[in-house]
Amino acid sequence: MSKQTIIELRGIAKHYMMGSEGFYALDGIDLDIYLNDYMAVVGSSGSGKSTLMNLLGCLDLPTAGEYKLKGTDVATLDETSLAGIRNREIGFIFQNFNLLPRATALQNVMQPLIYRGIALAERKQRAQDALAMVGLQDRMTHVPNQLSGGQRQRVAIARALVTEPAILLADEPTGNLDSSTTVEIMALFDQLHSDGQTLIVVTHEQEIAERCHRVITLKDGRLMSDQANKVPVKPLVSGVAAHV
Amino acid sequence: MSNLKFKIIEGTRSAALSIFAHGFRSFLTTLGIIIGVASVIAVVSVVQGFSANITQQFDGMGTNVLNVESYTPRKERLQGVRAKLTYDDYLEIKYRVPGVSNVTPTVRMWGSNAVITYRGQSSSSMIVGTASTYQKLNTVYPERGRFFNLSDDKSRRRVAVLGPSIMSKLDIKGDPIGQHVAVSGEWFKVIGIAEKRGKLFGFDQDDFILLPFSTTRALLGGAEEPDITISLQVDEPSQLEQVKQHIKNLLRRNHKLSKGTDDDFEIATADQMLDTFDEIVGSTTLVLGGIVGISLLVGGIGIMNIMLVSVTERTREIGIQKALGATRFDILLQFLIEAVFLCLLGGLIGLILGFGAGSLISNLTGLPSATVPAWAIVLSFGFSGGIGLIFGIIPAAKAANLDPIDALRYE
Ligand SMILES: Nc1ncnc2c1ncn2[C@@H]1O[C@H](COP(=O)(O)OP(=O)(O)O)[C@@H](O)[C@H]1O
Ligand SMILES: [Mg+2]
Numbered sequence: 269m270s271k272q273t274i275i276e277l278r279g280i281a282k283h284y285m286m287g288s289e290g291f292y293a294l295d296g297i298d299l300d301i302y303l304n305d306y307m308a309v310v311g312s313s314g315s316g317k318s319t320l321m322n323l324l325g326c327l328d329l330p331t332a333g334e335y336k337l338k339g340t341d342v343a344t345l346d347e348t349s350l351a352g353i354r355n356r357e358i359g360f361i362f363q364n365f366n367l368l369p370r371a372t373a374l375q376n377v378m379q380p381l382i383y384r385g386i387a388l389a390e391r392k393q394r395a396q397d398a399l400a401m402v403g404l405q406d407r408m409t410h411v412p413n414q415l416s417g418g419q420r421q422r423v424a425i426a427r428a429l430v431t432e433p434a435i436l437l438a439d440e441p442t443g444n445l446d447s448s449t450t451v452e453i454m455a456l457f458d459q460l461h462s463d464g465q466t467l468i469v470v471t472h473e474q475e476i477a478e479r480c481h482r483v484i485t486l487k488d489g490r491l492m493s494d495q496a497n498k499v500p501v502k503p504l505v506s507g508v509a510a511h512v
Numbered sequence: 513m514s515n516l517k518f519k520i521i522e523g524t525r526s527a528a529l530s531i532f533a534h535g536f537r538s539f540l541t542t543l544g545i546i547i548g549v550a551s552v553i554a555v556v557s558v559v560q561g562f563s564a565n566i567t568q569q570f571d572g573m574g575t576n577v578l579n580v581e582s583y584t585p586r587k588e589r590l591q592g593v594r595a596k597l598t599y600d601d602y603l604e605i606k607y608r609v610p611g612v613s614n615v616t617p618t619v620r621m622w623g624s625n626a627v628i629t630y631r632g633q634s635s636s637s638m639i640v641g642t643a644s645t646y647q648k649l650n651t652v653y654p655e656r657g658r659f660f661n662l663s664d665d666k667s668r669r670r671v672a673v674l675g676p677s678i679m680s681k682l683d684i685k686g687d688p689i690g691q692h693v694a695v696s697g698e699w700f701k702v703i704g705i706a707e708k709r710g711k712l713f714g715f716d717q718d719d720f721i722l723l724p725f726s727t728t729r730a731l732l733g734g735a736e737e738p739d740i741t742i743s744l745q746v747d748e749p750s751q752l753e754q755v756k757q758h759i760k761n762l763l764r765r766n767h768k769l770s771k772g773t774d775d776d777f778e779i780a781t782a783d784q785m786l787d788t789f790d791e792i793v794g795s796t797t798l799v800l801g802g803i804v805g806i807s808l809l810v811g812g813i814g815i816m817n818i819m820l821v822s823v824t825e826r827t828r829e830i831g832i833q834k835a836l837g838a839t840r841f842d843i844l845l846q847f848l849i850e851a852v853f854l855c856l857l858g859g860l861i862g863l864i865l866g867f868g869a870g871s872l873i874s875n876l877t878g879l880p881s882a883t884v885p886a887w888a889i890v891l892s893f894g895f896s897g898g899i900g901l902i903f904g905i906i907p908a909a910k911a912a913n914l915d916p917i918d919a920l921r922y923e
Contacts, residue, residue, distance in 0.1 A: 327834075327916045327917045327920065347839070348839045351837050352839075355837020356837070360835055366920065367832075370529070371529075380836040383837040427836070
């Protein structure tokens with residue numbers, strides 16, 4: 269059985285003008301991402317990881333190259349269709365959680381379903397299910413600043429998952445979390461992957477990258493390597509513990 | 513279309529959330545609208561209270577009632593000439609003008625002897641000598657006792673009908689019917705008490721005493737004929753102009769006015785007075801509308817200002833919403849609904865405050881009670897909502913056009 273391609277990147281570049289000088293945050297990226305990939309993006313700070321994720325998440329557009337998502341060339345889409353893709357196909361998880369500060373955990377998770385036009389009762393039900401899945405069924409009426417960092421990130425994950433997106437994009441999801449919370453989040457990602465979810469995780473922690481089944485490395489906006497992890501069986505707990 | 517309805521419901525939900533999350537700020541934001549609407553409603557409610565009351569008064573008079581009064585042009589007045597309507601004019605009109613009924617003469621008693629006394633109390637109330645038909649023309653019916661009749665008038669009986677206010681002014685205790693009050697030194701027997709009518713422009717309409725016309729005439733002394741007012745009812749409203757012309761010709765002939773000279777009398781209909789009054793109310797309302805328009809404009813600019821600040825403040829939130837799949841239109845609608853909602857709330861608060869203020873003014877000044885007409889409610893809500901729409905569009909467009917990634921990066 270051949271692998272089903274979800275994302276095709278061809279010659280993707282992101283060019284910024286900094287004063288009079290031009291600068292490539294991404295430079296000629298060719299990449300295919302397949303269904304149920306569990307891929308880590310590593311590279312030093314400033315190598316273009318976030319830039320890549322924002323392009324993949326349709327939050328930003330490349331200055332050159334072609335991005336096909338499920339066969340559709342993203343460059344041909346208007347703003348409303350892009351919003352639709354962000355809503356349906358992408359679940360984005362940020363390092364700083366990006367929860368709506370005045371909304372409760374439940375309301376945060378319900379939010380993307382509003383843009384999909386789902387009625388209140390069903391919205392509530394689905395958000396409750398998603399929160400239960402990340403173990404926050406008893407924190408639903410808390411607002412973000414009443415939650416710990418790990419809990420906030422789990423709300424964000426529930427919010428990303430509630431729309432059942434084609435791909436989950438996580439940009440340093442554990443960057444603001446302590447090691448034990450990191451373990452919890454990664455265990456959750458493992459679980460999602462084994463349930464068939466496609467995941468892309470930006471990280472600079474070796475242990476996390478090793479959990480993934482595929483690792484790509486960026487350097488100065490270029491793709492340096494794209495490797496399969498043959499034996500991603502090292503127990504995460506001891507790995508992280510060793511790291512700490 | 514149902515999709516839009518869904519978006520509007522959701523937008524309203526989130527607008528309510530964000531408005532009440534910053535309750536005090538929202539209140540301050542919409543203060544301009546609150547004050548604008550409150551002041552218009554206060555004034556409109558008082559003016560309308562007035563107007564409703566006055567219309568009622570005129571309705572009581574009947575629309576086909578004519579009032580004939582003497583009129584002295586300014587030039588003559590300076591020369592010391594005074595025009596006059598006499599009892600003779602009254603008789604001419606009564607017996608020679610067809611198509612009229614309830615022709616009623618009234619004579620007012622003026623001057624230092626025009627006082628009513630009762631057991632040491634005295635009151636300078638309005639003293640009117642009139643005929644029994646007065647009650648039909650003016651719809652002043654006795655609440656107790658009776659009105660005087662033809663025979664009272666013929667025999668110049670000393671009987672009186674009192675306005676209800678006189679009772680307290682003269683401190684009359686017990687049953688007033690059958691008691692006697694003195695008018696310019698002569699005793700009159702009280703035979704009736706009129707119904708209460710309340711105040712108009714702060715003027716007590718119940719402070720009067722009605723006496724039979726001939727009795728009053730006699731009381732005034734025969735030396736000089738008094739100037740009287742003649743009121744009458746036109747039986748066929750369509751005949752109004754003919755009747756007026758008829759009276760005019762008759763009086764001119766009676767007063768021996770030569771061609772080319774002006775009338776020394778005026779014929780006015782209750783309708784004319786009502787029209788004049790309506791005009792005054794109308795222009796007051798217009799001027800008021802202008803002032804309110806300006807204040808709402810200022811209020812709207814205030815709202816736009818705060819909304820712009822709020823968009824900047826919530827840039828990150830907007831970025832998050834866009835990342836979650838909000839379209840430009842979703843964000844535009846959300847902020848627009850927030851602005852309109854805010855203004856409507858302001859309008860509602862203004863309405864309540866304005867009506868409260870209007871009622872207070874009416875109560876304190878003894879004016880008729882304030883009423884808010886439906887058009888004023890619709891108009892203030894329409895205006896408030898419109899202001900929200902107009903001044904909300906710029907901040908809403910600013911929010912909607914934010915680039916998702918820039919908004920997310922905003923610190
Ligand atoms: N809006 C921008 N304007 C100019 N330069 C940018 C902008 N965004 C990112 N960059 C630059 O692009 C490079 C890659 O950034 P980023 O993708 O955030 O790196 P990483 O996430 O790998 O640390 C960095 O050098 C950064 O300074
Ligand atoms: Mg980064």
